[in-house]
Amino acid sequence: MLPLSETNAIATESARAQITRRLEALIDHERCAFYMKHVMSKSYRVAVVGVTGAVGELILRVLEERQFPVRELVPVASARSAGKTLTFQGATHTVKALAPEVFDGVDLAFFAAGGSISREYAPIAAEKGALVIDNSSAFRLDPDCPLCVPEVNLEAARNPKKGIIANPNCSTTQMVVALKPIYELGGGIKRVVVSTYQAISGAGAQAIEAFKQQSLDVAKGEAPSGTEKLKGQLAQNLLMHWTPDEASGYQEEELKMVHETKKIFGDDSIRVTPNAVRVPVLSGHSEFLAVETNQPLDPAAVREALASMEGVVVMDAFANGVYPKPLDVVGRDEVFVGRIREDVGNPGGITLWVVADNLRKGAATNAVQIAQGLLL
Numbered sequence: 001m002l003p004l005s006e007t008n009a010i011a012t013e014s015a016r017a018q019i020t021r022r023l024e025a026l027i028d029h030e031r032c033a034f035y036m037k038h039v040m041s042k043s044y045r046v047a048v049v050g051v052t053g054a055v056g057e058l059i060l061r062v063l064e065e066r067q068f069p070v071r072e073l074v075p076v077a078s079a080r081s082a083g084k085t086l087t088f089q090g091a092t093h094t095v096k097a098l099a100p101e102v103f104d105g106v107d108l109a110f111f112a113a114g115g116s117i118s119r120e121y122a123p124i125a126a127e128k129g130a131l132v133i134d135n136s137s138a139f140r141l142d143p144d145c146p147l148c149v150p151e152v153n154l155e156a157a158r159n160p161k162k163g164i165i166a167n168p169n170c171s172t173t174q175m176v177v178a179l180k181p182i183y184e185l186g187g188g189i190k191r192v193v194v195s196t197y198q199a200i201s202g203a204g205a206q207a208i209e210a211f212k213q214q215s216l217d218v219a220k221g222e223a224p225s226g227t228e229k230l231k232g233q234l235a236q237n238l239l240m241h242w243t244p245d246e247a248s249g250y251q252e253e254e255l256k257m258v259h260e261t262k263k264i265f266g267d268d269s270i271r272v273t274p275n276a277v278r279v280p281v282l283s284g285h286s287e288f289l290a291v292e293t294n295q296p297l298d299p300a301a302v303r304e305a306l307a308s309m310e311g312v313v314v315m316d317a318f319a320n321g322v323y324p325k326p327l328d329v330v331g332r333d334e335v336f337v338g339r340i341r342e343d344v345g346n347p348g349g350i351t352l353w354v355v356a357d358n359l360r361k362g363a364a365t366n367a368v369q370i371a372q373g374l375l376l
């Protein structure tokens with residue numbers, strides 16, 4: 001006779017086999033496959049408007065890198081680009097000219113073709129049922145459209161009233177990521193002084209080409225070309241070439257940082273003092289920030305909080321020459337922070353240096369992260 005322990009083991013084994021056989025009989029494999037394909041594995045018909053531009057092209061790359069489940073891509077640009085081909089996920093796609101019909105059946109639409117295009121077509125896409133994520137400034141301050149940086153306020157973007165979510169200005173985005181733990185540690189932010197050093201890729205694909213040519217001209221000792229496109233000579237120079245706001249004396253680019261920061265934190269009491277400068281750098285925006293919080297802050301605590309934050313890389317060993325530079329961040333999705341120190345002119349305040357890829361975290365990556373956060 002078998003010992004009791006072995007008898008139990010055999011009984012358990014045969015019970016398991018019986019249960020497995022019964023379960024297998026119950027499973028309708030065809031139904032299961034259908035469920036897995038269409039319900040469990042979400043996949044979306046995705047339009048990218050402005051797909052031939054600096055931001056639109058990068059949205060495709062970020063969707064690929066993050067393996068966003070795109071069932072079908074609808075690449076859209078102006079009539080000038082209609083018929084051009086591009087590659088996405090190994091397949092060739094033909095660019096369509098923008099028209100209301102391109103949004104038929106679209107689940108998710110990224111807009112990166114400028115404010116006037118967004119103002120006209122984003123509501124059409126939303127009306128046809130697409131969730132719109134817009135890179136332009138058209139809807140950023142619309143109270144019915146969330147303005148979202150996922151690390152800071154993803155929850156605010158759920159169930160947007162108009163079906164449109166705005167991506168902030170590139171300079172605002174990298175700033176608010178770095179400010180998020182400072183806001184929490186300091187019991188709120190009283191004031192931020194921000195000086196930007198903005199790369200030319202922030203002005204789009206044509207500006208990039210104009211800057212490259214202008215740099216070659218100047219290096220050869222020739223008259224700089226492209227001064228109309230760049231609104232001046234950027235090679236060997238600095239420019240403040242954004243649209244001026246005559247009433248305040250600021251540039252519109254600077255005022256975006258003032259208003260967008262308040263909206264993203266949901267805190268109108270934050271005072272922002274901005275100054276925006278275009279620098280002769282191809283890609284990668286840099287910013288100096290001086291922050292004053294409600295409670296005084298210790299730089300070591302700020303460094304620790306930033307280092308533990310997802311989406312932030314702390315590069316801060318200044319005595320050894322370690323601090324983030326534009327060339328360190330191009331092609332990266334994170335916001336890089338260095339030179340975290342007490343504000344020598346305002347004890348208890350913090351100053352820091354914040355650098356990010358403006359086309360990625362400042363535009364394409366942030367837009368795709370919003371879609372990932374809301375849909376996956």
Ligand SMILES: NC(=O)c1ccc[n+]([C@@H]2O[C@H](COP(=O)([O-])OP(=O)(O)OC[C@H]3O[C@@H](n4cnc5c(N)ncnc54)[C@H](OP(=O)(O)O)[C@@H]3O)[C@@H](O)[C@H]2O)c1
Binds near residue numbers: 054115137206362363
């Ligand atoms: N660059 C950045 O760092 C950055 C950061 C944040 C936000 N943004 C915003 O993102 C948007 C795109 O910027 P970008 O730098 O990518 O500009 P861009 O390189 O100049 O690209 C513009 C895109 O818009 C398309 N377009 C222009 N007119 C059109 C029309 N009438 N109908 C349909 N498509 C049209 C262009 O298509 P064609 O090639 O056919 O002309 C191109 O694909 C802007 O609103 C910008 O403010 C840019």
